[in-house]
Amino acid sequence: QVQLVESGGGLVQAGGSLRLSCAASGRTFSSFAMGWFRQAPGQEREFVAAITRSGTSTYYANSVKGRFTISRDNAKTTVYLQMNSLKPEDTAVYHCAAKFTNWPGRVYYTVNDYDYWGQGTQVTVSS
16 A cells, blocks of 8 residues: 655645645655656546656656656655646646656656545635
8 A cells, every 4th residue: 555645735826836745655755757747637647747656757748848857865765746837727636646666767657547646725826
């Protein structure tokens, strides 16, 4: 079992920044690839960003590429999402997710890839 708790969401004006954090506990954090997803009301959960077990490689949805940065600190068992140049269409509940994997160099970008999910944190971007 892995427990994931997101924090850092809030209300921000368009063009502003937020940093989300996801604290993990329960198993060896470095054995998990991590990802961020978001879900707006009435919409399916969509991929945002992913990172390999050691943090050496990342992958982003086209909609956030160049604006968002995913990173991790395995010593702190925490993954981050730095969100810059926020747009109203970024408004959603943001969830972090963990996937146990024996492939240290792989990233995962579909909902069904992931084993564990956090409760989510609300990000609202005003125009």
